[in-house]
Amino acid sequence: MACFIVPGTEAIVVTAAVAVLKAKESKAAQLNTGKNVESKLSSAVQKLTWLAGLLWGGVILLAFEHLWHGEVVPFPPFLTAMADPAETAEMLHEMMTVGVTMAVLVTLVWAAGVAVSHVIMSRKTSETAEDNA
Numbered sequence: 001m002a003c004f005i006v007p008g009t010e011a012i013v014v015t016a017a018v019a020v021l022k023a024k025e026s027k028a029a030q031l032n033t034g035k036n037v038e039s040k041l042s043s044a045v046q047k048l049t050w051l052a053g054l055l056w057g058g059v060i061l062l063a064f065e066h067l068w069h070g071e072v073v074p075f076p077p078f079l080t081a082m083a084d085p086a087e088t089a090e091m092l093h094e095m096m097t098v099g100v101t102m103a104v105l106v107t108l109v110w111a112a113g114v115a116v117s118h119v120i121m122s123r124k125t126s127e128t129a130e131d132n133a
Helices: 005-031 035-068 085-132
Strands: none
Touching: 005 035, 005 085, 035 085
């Protein structure tokens, strides 16, 4: 019914974090504080952008699916389950179980992807260092 709201909330928070980090990155570039700070911020922005993309993609697909099945409507109360208190309780339970599980699972998949990319990049860096030596 409304399971997409939990990952949607996470997506909003992650998108806001990306915006803050981009602002810090541009400020560091203007101050010319050093390449190391900029590269660390750029890496964090890139990785969080991956997470935001995963979350927003899932949220959009789930919202469309719920709209298709008539669980979400374009007029108040927007979520049809909010019209009946019994359905509202069921909706909140679904958000706490299914929604949280989806958000955690997407975040874990993202973290695994970040870990794999870190391993690949560290191997590439060590191979480059060996080739230069």
